[in-house]
Amino acid sequence: MSVPKDYRYTESHEWVRIEEDNVITIGITDYAQEKLGDIVSIDLPRVGDEVERGEPVGMIDSQKASTEVFAPVSGVVLEVNELLNDDSAVINTDPYEEGWLIRIEVEDLEQIDELLSADDYEELLGKLDDEEG
Amino acid sequence: MHGHDNVRKTELFDLHVKAGGKMVPFAGFWMPVQFESIAKEHERVRTKVGLFDVSHMGEVVFRGERALSVVQRITTNNVGTVMPGKAVYTPVCLPTGGIVDDMIFYKVSDTEWFVCVNASNKDKDYQWFLRQADGECEVLDLSDSYSQIAVQGPNAPELLSRVFGDSALSMKPFTFAKKDFKGTEVILATTGYTGEKGGEIYVPNAAAVALWLELTQEGESLGVGPIGLGARDSLRLEMKYCLYGNDIDDTTTPMEAGLSWTVKFDKGDFTGRDILVRQRDEGCSRQLVTFVVEGKGIARHGYPVLVDDRQVGHVTSGTLSPTLGIAVGMAYIDRPFDAPGTKILIDIKGMKKVEARVVQPPLLKR
Numbered sequence: 001m002s003v004p005k006d007y008r009y010t011e012s013h014e015w016v017r018i019e020e021d022n023v024i025t026i027g028i029t030d031y032a033q034e035k036l037g038d039i040v041s042i043d044l045p046r047v048g049d050e051v052e053r054g055e056p057v058g059m060i061d062s063q064k065a066s067t068e069v070f071a072p073v074s075g076v077v078l079e080v081n082e083l084l085n086d087d088s089a090v091i092n093t094d095p096y097e098e099g100w101l102i103r104i105e106v107e108d109l110e111q112i113d114e115l116l117s118a119d120d121y122e123e124l125l126g127k128l129d130d131e132e133g
Numbered sequence: 134m135h136g137h138d139n140v141r142k143t144e145l146f147d148l149h150v151k152a153g154g155k156m157v158p159f160a161g162f163w164m165p166v167q168f169e170s171i172a173k174e175h176e177r178v179r180t181k182v183g184l185f186d187v188s189h190m191g192e193v194v195f196r197g198e199r200a201l202s203v204v205q206r207i208t209t210n211n212v213g214t215v216m217p218g219k220a221v222y223t224p225v226c227l228p229t230g231g232i233v234d235d236m237i238f239y240k241v242s243d244t245e246w247f248v249c250v251n252a253s254n255k256d257k258d259y260q261w262f263l264r265q266a267d268g269e270c271e272v273l274d275l276s277d278s279y280s281q282i283a284v285q286g287p288n289a290p291e292l293l294s295r296v297f298g299d300s301a302l303s304m305k306p307f308t309f310a311k312k313d314f315k316g317t318e319v320i321l322a323t324t325g326y327t328g329e330k331g332g333e334i335y336v337p338n339a340a341a342v343a344l345w346l347e348l349t350q351e352g353e354s355l356g357v358g359p360i361g362l363g364a365r366d367s368l369r370l371e372m373k374y375c376l377y378g379n380d381i382d383d384t385t386t387p388m389e390a391g392l393s394w395t396v397k398f399d400k401g402d403f404t405g406r407d408i409l410v411r412q413r414d415e416g417c418s419r420q421l422v423t424f425v426v427e428g429k430g431i432a433r434h435g436y437p438v439l440v441d442d443r444q445v446g447h448v449t450s451g452t453l454s455p456t457l458g459i460a461v462g463m464a465y466i467d468r469p470f471d472a473p474g475t476k477i478l479i480d481i482k483g484m485k486k487v488e489a490r491v492v493q494p495p496l497l498k499r
Binding site for chain 1: 155166167171172363366367429430431433452453455481482484485
């Protein structure tokens with residue numbers, strides 16, 4: 001299960017990459033895409049939408065399940081990955097790069113510091129493994 | 134693996150892992166949820182033939198001079214006075230009419246029935262059977278002795294005839310026969326959970342691997358492949374076959390679930406009859422319906438169903454139909470909104486409401 005060191009994470013299995021100053025990219029982790037299986041459709045917010053930390057901002061549907069995507073931080077949507085409209089399965093094949101979901105202009109930079117580090121997230125996955133086998 | 138020390142492996146576990154099966158704990162067993170992809174496996178069953186390991190299912194035998202009255206009393210369908218060699222799908226109900234489980238009764242003789250029950254209900258069912266039989270006949274749990282392999286798809290009859298001989302081709306739907314597989318006696322039944330032709334084979338554990346390998350080898354030219362639980366679910370949903378725990382449970386009755394065809398009121402008394410008679414005469418306040426989603430989104434178990442901003446039911450199963458390419462599902466909906474053609478809204482996690490329409494099942498003609 002891949003967990004890039006320079007990304008930040010949430011307990012609900014989103015990743016955050018800091019692009020510049022107050023702009024971040026978010027997606028779902030390798031663990032999340034693996035759990036979901038073949039992704040068949042997505043529903044994401046629109047550019048300009050305001051999102052609030054911890055609130056659902058989108059939905060990812062796989063053949064067998066659907067899961068909400070929660071905003072890791074509050075802010076405004078700057079960009080949405082249009083590629084996913086035609087080929088949402090790229091989230092399965094490349095969750096950390098081509099399979100990104102949205103870019104957000106962050107309202108409060110301190111919220112980024114409160115996200116999990118790669119080490120924290122790996123520890124969380126270790127615990128989940130113990131619970132789920 | 135931590136936390137799953139008591140999860141068991143079927144005889145075919147190692148073969149599934151070798152074939153790339155994604156193994157998950159389900160009803161006490163490590164089961165393959167998918168191999169290559171759910172959509173591809175689904176298509177394989179609709180167009181060619183697939184193999185399912187369903188060894189997690191339970192097998193129970195009722196036997197004895199008074200077994201007939203016992204099995205007629207605990208089931209709603211007529212499992213008793215059919216010809217030996219016939220398979221009958223039936224709910225087993227509580228006195229309240231709620232469903233203990235749905236299952237298939239195979240009539241072996243006038244004094245013996247072989248029964249296949251849901252994996253997740255096996256222990257509960259067995260206890261219920263013992264209590265209901267009350268010593269009138271033998272009730273044996275043979276689940277640990279049998280593996281089960283389902284062979285489903287348009288090419289399944291041909292594959293079964295290659296393994297069991299031409300007599301397999303002439304079997305009518307919902308019948309069964311004892312067959313020899315390399316010196317082992319197996320039960321071949323023309324039953325299934327996909328809507329396709331084919332069968333389900335009850336095989337003693339020791340011969341399960343050999344049978345799976347034989348089916349795989351003989352089926353190669355027919356396009357055979359292993360199928361996981363994921364495709365099993367989407368296949369049954371397209372046919373409106375109920376899944377216990379999702380679409381039916383001990384709070385729903387056969388009449389509500391659209392299973393009135395499995396309730397034979399003229400066979401004599403049976404557990405739950407009074408309530409079911411009342412529902413037949415007065416109608417049910419709700420019905421399990423099939424719907425298609427017309428907006429963008431996939432309905433899932435538990436989502437509220439709305440008409441005019443008022444909740445009128447809830448989704449029990451939902452998926453993207455691989456055959457139709459649209460989101461479909463089943464829901465309990467209050468009268469009169471259960472009528473085919475009714476426009477409904479499905480509330481997706483409070484994020485949005487998508488339009489859907491009640492339709493006449495099944496979604497696929499087979």
